[in-house]
């Protein structure tokens with residue numbers, strides 16, 4: 001049944017030739033289906049015919065001899081051999097078609113899946129009644145002609161006999177001649193009539209041939225006939241020539257010559273097998289590689305090779321039927337590919353799905369964590385706000401580029417701002433006192449540029465009452481949500497009270513130091529007089545005792561001066577008394593002074609000649625003396641202290657290198673802070689207040705120089721400071 005569904009059989013069955021399909025259920029041969037042409041021919045509707053036995057439709061005449069036996073034999077033979085069988089002439093009973101006799105040309109085409117006993121027979125029926133009638137008429141005419149010939153012969157004999165009598169009776173002869181002439185005329189007329197009839201029959205025959213040609217050429221399948229074992233092309237319909245892109249010139253050529261590319265493919269072999277075995281072969285979706293106009297093309301064909309046999313059963317030629325199914329096959333292949341791709345995609349999708357599920361879980365966990373973090377953050381922010389409020393701190397944000405200012409209520413209160421429109425950055429800066437403004441702006445710019453911490457103490461006037469308040473502002477530049485360092489924010493607190501306390505303390509230190517200085521100056525004076533006297537009296541004990549007293553008085557004076565300087569610094573009262581002097585000379589003076597008092601260390605000085613600076617000579621002197629003094633204080637006796645002076649285009653750099661204890665990294669940062677001392681066993685034994693380096697840093701800063709230290713524990717320290725050099729040498 002599969003095969004019957006095949007396109008070829010469908011097309012073959014649907015052709016305008018009467019065809020029926022019967023089951024091979026001997027002896028019934030039940031009708032399965034009849035085509036439209038058959039319905040027209042037999043006047044039987046398809047539904048009426050289906051299910052009947054073939055013998056109910058075909059009632060042969062006479063049934064026992066030529067008819068049903070002939071048909072049933074043919075049906076049996078076709079079923080058994082699986083070969084097409086032909087009944088050239090099957091005479092039908094008169095009752096079957098309008099009371100006249102009819103003749104059919106019957107072809108039985110077994111339909112079997114390869115090499116199986118056929119399950120179906122396609123029976124092609126052609127009405128050849130007219131042809132038979134024509135033949136019969138011809139036979140009758142020739143029979144009549146024969147009779148006439150015989151009659152003529154008899155007449156001739158009679159004429160011969162009469163000839164003898166001719167001489168005797170001219171009259172008889174004349175009569176005989178006349179009758180002969182008449183007979184002749186009659187004969188000629190009959191011959192002419194018969195010739196005309198014959199010609200008419202020939203014309204009809206030609207018409208039938210033409211019809212057959214039309215059918216063959218209109219069939220939507222390529223049909224050709226290969227002759228002999230060389231498979232010479234005997235006939236091909238237009239469709240086949242079209243499929244092969246060939247013309248009539250291929251007629252008579254062997255297949256391999258027509259298409260040499262088939263040599264390596266299965267088709268020539270299959271044709272040969274059909275030829276030698278006489279068994280038909282058919283395939284669907286067969287792949288072929290053809291050279292079409294010189295280009296190799298892959299095509300797909302449904303095809304069948306059916307042998308045409310001679311009377312002795314040997315194959316004479318093969319009818320090949322080819323239908324181009326390339327599009328259908330390619331569509332199927334594409335469909336197959338698509339299914340494979342789809343299943344691959346499906347697998348990928350399910351893998352991605354699993355990954356997604358895992359990612360989802362991770363995301364959920366991350367979300368949960370984020371939620372907790374946000375809640376913690378909110379709590380922290382709340383606590384932070386509460387802390388800020390409780391500490392009476394103002395908070396502020398400055399947009400880095402636009403300098404747009406945002407602040408909280410406490411800040412507005414601290415600043416005494418009561419304006420209706422929000423306070424701007426410029427308004428806030430305008431309130432800063434002149435002596436703090438420059439430093440504050442520099443600190444803001446520095447923080448914004450470098451993105452570091454910001455901690456500045458400054459004074460400003462309150463907006464509402466103009467009173468000066470001291471503020472400490474702490475901040476930092478933080479990245480925004482896009483990672484840009486665009487937000488500068490922090491807190492500000494009022495430290496006026498603290499500042500006032502410090503001021504009072506400074507004033508006190510200043511006052512005490514000042515008060516101490518007067519008695520100390522007179523003490524120093526008396527000690528120096530006594531020293532001179534002892535020298536005169538050559539009182540060695542008094543001399544050395546008084547030298548120590550003077551030394552201690554100097555130390556004390558230095559300390560008191562330090563405290564005085566601090567109090568002046570803090571209250572902003574420090575004053576730089578600048579003069580043009582030679583830095584080398586000042587360093588040398590300090591070295592000499594130290595050497596006089598101290599002989600325990602070897603001081604080496606590599607001076608740079610003619611380094612002149614414009615600075616406060618006394619204060620720079622106290623810086624040098626402090627740094628050298630520390631080197632002496634914190635380096636073991638008998639070690640070297642190396643003082644160097646280096647120059648570049650703008651600055652002089654003084655370094656003091658000792659071989660002392662060295663300073664730990666954590667201490668280096670704080671070394672220049674007020675009252676900072678390194679806490680160690682050694683430093684505990686050395687007296688000091690931690691104000692020397694603080695003062696040095698303040699003094700150098702006020703001279704627009706830098707100060708610092710490079711140190712290594714156990715190796716020593718190198719303190720340095722720089723000062724801008726003067727353009728002109730000292731006059």
Ligand code: ADP
Nearest residue numbers: 630631634660677678683688689690691692693
């Ligand atoms: P003081 O010496 O009076 O304590 P300074 O401000 O001069 O105060 O010095 C601060 C601290 O720095 C000192 O207490 C000391 O610990 C450390 N220091 C200063 N100079 C040196 C040095 N050359 N070697 C090691 N430590 C030093």
